[in-house]
Amino acid sequence: MKKSWLLVVPAIALLASCGKTDASVPATSSGAGGVSSAADSIKNPWWKSTGEIKKDSDGKVVYDEVAVNLVSVVSGDDLEPFKSIVNDFNTAYRGKININVESVGESSFEKTISDRVSQNSNPPDLIMSHQKGHKSFADNQIVQPFDEAISASGIAYSPNDIVSNLADDSDLGYSGHVFNIPVDGQSVVLLYNKTLMNKYATGGKLPENASEFQAVCQAAKTGEGSSFIPFSIPVSGNTFFQRYFVMTSLMQNNFAPYGDDYKVTWGTGNNKDAFVKGIDAVRNLFYGSSPVSSYGNGTAAAYTSFYNDRSLFLATYPWEVDAILSAYGEAHNNMSIEAVKSQKVGGFSTAGIFQADPTDANAYKIFGDSHAFILSKTVTDVTTKAACLEFVHWFINDVQAGIDWANAGHISASHYINNADAYKNDEYVKNYIQAYYTDINEFVTAGNTPYYTITFDELNSLIASCMDKAITDSDISSKATTSANKVNAAIEFINE
Amino acid sequence: MAEGTIKEHTEAGEILRRYGLAVLFVAPYLIFFVCFTVIPIGMGVVISFMDYNPYNVGAATFSGFKNYGYLFNPDSMVAKLFWPAFGKTMAFDLCAVPCILIIPLLLAILINTQPPGYKIFRAIIYLPAVTSITVTGIIFSSLFAGDESGLINALFHTDIQWLNEGVLRWAVMLFVSIWWQTGTNFVILSAGLRDVPKPLYEACEMDGGNKWTQFFKVTLPNIKGQINLCLFTTIIGYMGLYGQPTVLYGSDNQPNALAPDTPMIMIQQWLNDPTFAKRTGTLSAVAVVFGLLTMLVTLIEKVATKERKRGDKHERQFRSYTSF
Numbered sequence: 151m152k153k154s155w156l157l158v159v160p161a162i163a164l165l166a167s168c169g170k171t172d173a174s175v176p177a178t179s180s181g182a183g184g185v186s187s188a189a190d191s192i193k194n195p196w197w198k199s200t201g202e203i204k205k206d207s208d209g210k211v212v213y214d215e216v217a218v219n220l221v222s223v224v225s226g227d228d229l230e231p232f233k234s235i236v237n238d239f240n241t242a243y244r245g246k247i248n249i250n251v252e253s254v255g256e257s258s259f260e261k262t263i264s265d266r267v268s269q270n271s272n273p274p275d276l277i278m279s280h281q282k283g284h285k286s287f288a289d290n291q292i293v294q295p296f297d298e299a300i301s302a303s304g305i306a307y308s309p310n311d312i313v314s315n316l317a318d319d320s321d322l323g324y325s326g327h328v329f330n331i332p333v334d335g336q337s338v339v340l341l342y343n344k345t346l347m348n349k350y351a352t353g354g355k356l357p358e359n360a361s362e363f364q365a366v367c368q369a370a371k372t373g374e375g376s377s378f379i380p381f382s383i384p385v386s387g388n389t390f391f392q393r394y395f396v397m398t399s400l401m402q403n404n405f406a407p408y409g410d411d412y413k414v415t416w417g418t419g420n421n422k423d424a425f426v427k428g429i430d431a432v433r434n435l436f437y438g439s440s441p442v443s444s445y446g447n448g449t450a451a452a453y454t455s456f457y458n459d460r461s462l463f464l465a466t467y468p469w470e471v472d473a474i475l476s477a478y479g480e481a482h483n484n485m486s487i488e489a490v491k492s493q494k495v496g497g498f499s500t501a502g503i504f505q506a507d508p509t510d511a512n513a514y515k516i517f518g519d520s521h522a523f524i525l526s527k528t529v530t531d532v533t534t535k536a537a538c539l540e541f542v543h544w545f546i547n548d549v550q551a552g553i554d555w556a557n558a559g560h561i562s563a564s565h566y567i568n569n570a571d572a573y574k575n576d577e578y579v580k581n582y583i584q585a586y587y588t589d590i591n592e593f594v595t596a597g598n599t600p601y602y603t604i605t606f607d608e609l610n611s612l613i614a615s616c617m618d619k620a621i622t623d624s625d626i627s628s629k630a631t632t633s634a635n636k637v638n639a640a641i642e643f644i645n646e
Numbered sequence: 647m648a649e650g651t652i653k654e655h656t657e658a659g660e661i662l663r664r665y666g667l668a669v670l671f672v673a674p675y676l677i678f679f680v681c682f683t684v685i686p687i688g689m690g691v692v693i694s695f696m697d698y699n700p701y702n703v704g705a706a707t708f709s710g711f712k713n714y715g716y717l718f719n720p721d722s723m724v725a726k727l728f729w730p731a732f733g734k735t736m737a738f739d740l741c742a743v744p745c746i747l748i749i750p751l752l753l754a755i756l757i758n759t760q761p762p763g764y765k766i767f768r769a770i771i772y773l774p775a776v777t778s779i780t781v782t783g784i785i786f787s788s789l790f791a792g793d794e795s796g797l798i799n800a801l802f803h804t805d806i807q808w809l810n811e812g813v814l815r816w817a818v819m820l821f822v823s824i825w826w827q828t829g830t831n832f833v834i835l836s837a838g839l840r841d842v843p844k845p846l847y848e849a850c851e852m853d854g855g856n857k858w859t860q861f862f863k864v865t866l867p868n869i870k871g872q873i874n875l876c877l878f879t880t881i882i883g884y885m886g887l888y889g890q891p892t893v894l895y896g897s898d899n900q901p902n903a904l905a906p907d908t909p910m911i912m913i914q915q916w917l918n919d920p921t922f923a924k925r926t927g928t929l930s931a932v933a934v935v936f937g938l939l940t941m942l943v944t945l946i947e948k949v950a951t952k953e954r955k956r957g958d959k960h961e962r963q964f965r966s967y968t969s970f
Contacts, residue, residue: 247852266700269967290701363656386792446805448795603919609900614900636723636904641725643716644924 166387172564176386189597197294197527203302203536207622211303213246216537221263225253227250228469231558234314235551241542247537249276260286263526267292276538281319282596282606283520284330287324289600294328295526296539303536305543307331312546313590314519330522331542334560335593337518338394339586340498341464341474343458346370349494350462356498359508360431367442369460381435381443382461385473385617392610398505399518400428402592404512407609412599413638415632416612426626429616431504437612437619445617463498467593468559468586471497491577497585514592520563549573561587604640606634694930699923713931727904727912728932732939735908738816739884742823746880747873749759749824750832755865757832758839768836775829783893786822792896818891827883831876838872839865874951881947885940886910909936 175398178339199304203214215233224232252274254262257632267273269291287293300307309317309328318334348354350369357363367380385391400407405424408414415421436445447455448576455477466474472487477618478495479485485494505513523542529535545551552567553576561583567573574580587593589645694713698706716724753771757764773783789797790808799806809815846864855863866873891907903919906912909932916922916929 257919259853260920264701264923265918290699290920290923292701292920384797386896392900406777446807448793450795576905595779601921603921606906611902611905639723639726640904644922 155608188342192327194289195216195294198530199298199535200530201532207303209304211305211533211536213243213533213537213540215245216534217246217542218247218249218275218371218534219273220249220251220276220278221252221254222277222542223256223259225255226467226469226556227473228560229253231554233567235545235554238551238554239541239548242544243540247540249541256280259283263287264292264609265289265414267526267528270528274526275529275534276541277524277526278333278521279524280519280595281316281330281332282519282599282602284319284522284524285600285602286596287323287325287524288329289457292527293329293524294529295324295329295451296331296525297327297543298537299330299535301537302532303539305536305539307539311565312563312566313565315591315594317330318521319595323598330524331546332520332563333524333542333589334555334563335518335520335587335595336560337516337587338465338467338500339468339471339559339582340500341466341471341506342496342498343456343459343462344494344496346374346459346462349373356496357503357542359502360504360506361508361539363503364442367462367541368440371440371442374460378460379442379455380462381465382447382452382455383435383443383465384465384630385446386448390608392613394518394607395465395500396613396637397427397609398431398515398616399431400425400498401517402502402505402510402512402513403431405430405512408599408605409595409603412601412605412607412641413632414609416634417627423626423632425630426623428504429613429626430623431506432618433621437615442523453477465500466584471559471582475482478547491581495577497582499586499588500587514589516587516593518593518595519591520595521560553579556583559583561593563590563592601637601644605637608637648790655868665749690930691926691934694934697924697926698927698930700921701923709927713928714935716928717931717935724928724932726908727911728936731906731909731912734816735885738887739881740822742820742884743877743880745820745824746827746831746884747876750876751835751873751955754832755861756954757836771832771955772829774826775833777826779826779893780890782822782826783889786818786825787893788892790818795937807896809894815894815896819894822890824883829881831880834872834876835869838869842868848881875950879943881944882940885943888914894898898929 155175163569169235176543182512203252206212215235220236222229222232233251236251242249256279259279263274263277264287265271277287284293295309299305308327308525309320310331311317312320316335319332320330324331342356347356347366351357351366352362355364355526369381370465371378383395397407404420405428406415406421416425435441435443452461452464452473453466455461456474456482473488475487475495482490494532499516501514501516502508507513523545525535525538532634545555546562546564548584549567549570549572552562552564552573556562556573562568562573574584596606597627599605612629615621615629620621695710697709697712698707699710715847716722717728719725730782750771757771761767777785787809788795791797792799792805792807792810796808798804798808806814808818811831842865846868850860850864887908888910891911894899895901901911901915901951903922904910904914906915913929913933916925918931
């Protein structure tokens, strides 16, 4: 009896400790074709096509109640505007195409979608998520290119329709294919207090480079007293601080997150110097000889300071701007949002504020994320593929959709929309979106790396560890080297 | 021949009569247990011997003990992540498990004396155990946040980065674990204390035993079963530490697959990241080794707490009594 109990104990322990884990290993459908490595062309396509496209006398595709399931990573304040845009499309294509939107949170997006597609269990047809995760989708044979939809439907789409710095990643490393259709960009944006800016900026002119930015902050600090924080930024509880804000500083200082082989060189050569410079540019805001910001503030403290006119600048997410403007109005005798926009709060950019040399080629870079559409491999019917492309094509060519999406905080990546007068003349686009992202051609993302999670999670941890007040440049270099070695070891291990 | 068939049928009927009902009652659980526990564990063990990508099953190949080799090669990335995470978990368990046993025991003894309002106190002590770890995380994140929204920092006008600093964060996790888990063990130990025969205390008192003697000679031996149960479940639970570090982190230590806090977090992070899909075989090996280590620790616990005398003491006494 005793001996058998001794066997039962470890058995229960084994079940308790690893049963859940092993149960989570996904079962999958039968094997697909050969996997091509990143630089290879696709020798054995893993997707299929069935059916034929019907066209009318004008050569346009005939859609008959085609249902498309779209899964989007959009899940915050911008979800409702996005659904509204999709509803506009559904109205315009009533009886032809109907898009159903489902939102999946960012933290589990790639795993959820990969499992659902690979197991063919309620898979989406069309996927809208951050472009940085799409390389992994392609390498794991979760998605297929739009090539066939483009050629068979006759829908005029070319990567040239999109700003080149985003469209360059369309092939996801599979030369000659169009996997990815980027539609927008978003990063951390700045708001400024118009009254204080008029008071302290030379001639009331907005700063255009790092030295002018520092000058106006210092003037405001001197003029407004010791409790005034010229530059308010929520750090605690906000991932955008590392993900966008500090990354923008690094990019403006010529930092390269990874090389052609996806390995990282954060602690060596020019890249190490760029990393240290980029980090120091941010640290100077908090710990310089005359700091202009306070490190460690949470959202409430940072926003309240701005609402009470105790900050000149506020860094935030673009999709939170409406809520901020509304709260600012409430704090000022219930001013309307329109009045706040016209008299009190303006939009400003992180472009140029971290690079001491304004003539540097990267001085005005902004680092952020780009939403892109991609087609699930489970879509086999060629008309459904065309319907997916039809929606994406509409999204990047319908000016009103572009305006609505910009009002939700996302600058369009489409040349057509960016050049449309209605878009350019929209009040929010003109005064805010174009102020946040001064030049969409300077907008950069994580690009195509299949190791973006390990690379950027480690980079974010490294950045956070470099924000301690007592850290020296030597410490930063040393930490960068250690982190880089970890990432490179992980990449080697995955590829072993 | 016919006689043999009848005999076989009779035996089959006898077996069916004897065990049929039992099998019928056990079947629902057994089916789920086999389908969702035994088979997945079996698959996990098989996969641990393969190069396996769940998104490309057709390319899976047998790789022998290669995946296990990574765990025992000090230069391997897997070993560099797994063993420190395992070490941190063990260190945490060494602090947490005694606390989560002793504190409920003391509270149970106190409540067992039935002071005024003891029923209310009993409910209050158990209350945290009914909250989920997510809710617990929200409560304690708010308390220990490092910025001005942190209630403790706001109360004492301090600027302590509770959830960012390594040791402080683990101390917060220990505090949270005690708060959260005390109620569960408290209920088990309270039930044990109520069942201790009162005459034993009286006998001890008559023999000159004071309160300490009563505690060590009467109370503890009589709730040894409950203590062992609490020890066993707490050790297993805290070997698989996952919830607390997942919900309690600051802005400086966001989840990072290259710096996992515990083996369970390492396993979950890798599992949830398609980047590591090619390494599912290695991940399974990590899970199997971790399961074996958990078995080993619980075995040590069972051996250390087993009775020095033979466990069938009362059975032997009864036999000797009835043999007259």
